[in-house]
Ligand SMILES: Nc1ncnc2c1ncn2[C@@H]1O[C@H](COP(=O)(O)OP(=O)(O)O)[C@@H](O)[C@H]1O
């Protein structure tokens with residue numbers, strides 16, 4: 001079975017998880033989804049106060065070597081045990097999720113196009129974009145509601161690490177994408193990517 005890997009990158013709050021979730025809902029068990037965020041390094045040996053200061057927008061924050069290995073295993077038809085991550089505690093969770101090999105794998109994350117090893121494994125590269133003001137507003141609401149943060153903390157983190165790293169590592173990868181889409185809630189772009197995936201699934205059937 002040939003495996004097609006579709007990378008879905010974009011800045012924080014651009015809507016890439018929303019876009020990816022919608023594709024998963026459409027194809028259900030026909031596609032597998034891997035989130036780069038689940039590969040943030042385990043920091044259980046560091047006190048929580050220290051973990052809050054980590055730069056989570058630098059490529060070194062992720063164990064991308066494990067992701068590369070697991071993607072290769074999926075391509076070889078092997079089942080993997082994917083790590084999971086707890087944003088409120090800033091470290092790996094104890095659970096792992098079993099991911100079975102599929103014809104189509106969606107790989108989502110801010111930095112998935114920033115790593116040459118990942119880019120080389122991808123067949124289609126998508127970059128989701130949205131204005132910075134919209135992204136930070138969405139992130140404030142989401143991080144306060146879902147990731148156990150307060151507004152001051154989100155703003156401080158955005159200004160000290162998220163924003164500078166975005167312009168250093170995330171935004172430059174836009175030019176490596178095959179498809180650049182305007183926001184994660186873009187029905188036309190969704191139809192285009194959906195039809196592309198459907199074609200791949202039909203060809204391989
Ligand atoms: N086009 C959009 N308009 C308004 N809100 C959006 C849009 N896209 C995503 N959102 C919302 O913004 C938040 C962040 O979106 P998400 O998909 O998690 O972004 P990302 O994965 O790129 O960080 C979510 O609460 C989501 O519902």
Ligand SMILES: O=c1ccn([C@@H]2O[C@H](COP(=O)(O)O)[C@@H](O)[C@H]2O)c(=O)[nH]1
Pocket residue numbers: 011012013017037040056057086087089090091109110162
């Ligand atoms: O412990 C953590 C780990 C990550 N983050 C932030 O998450 C975003 C990436 O997720 P998106 O869904 O794309 O927004 C990244 O910008 C990190 O800053 C965190 O705050 N804490």
